[in-house]
């Protein structure tokens with residue numbers, strides 16, 4: 001039996017990898033095989049993000065699909081990475097009333113969700129506030 005897809009992709013998830021076009025310098029996350037700007041002229045190479053960024057916009061999720069129900073309410077943030085690309089991700093270690101636009105955040109490796117049927121747990125990136133004063137607060141997960 002082949003290992004589940006989420007394990008085969010674990011390395012990419014852990015390192016927060018994207019792709020960079022050597023022709024025009026554009027950086028993409030998630031990685032793309034083709035540069036939308038250069039198309040066939042583009043040459044894509046793998047690039048690793050620092051994992052740091054800031055909250056560009058966010059929304060508080062009160063009603064979620066069944067798999068995420070037990071985490072509600074949670075913060076879904078659009079994080080603008082230092083390198084430019086924006087990533088939609090859950091924001092943890094932060095209460096819904098505490099999140100702010102422009103808040104500095106960093107990627108952390110967390111449990112994404114547990115599947116009900118087979119008990120499969122997926123791991124991946126979430127973001128948390130960088131400011132040390134947030135660290136002592138209890139994680140939601």
Ligand SMILES: [Zn+2]
Nearest residue numbers: 021024035038
């Ligand atoms: Zn390009």
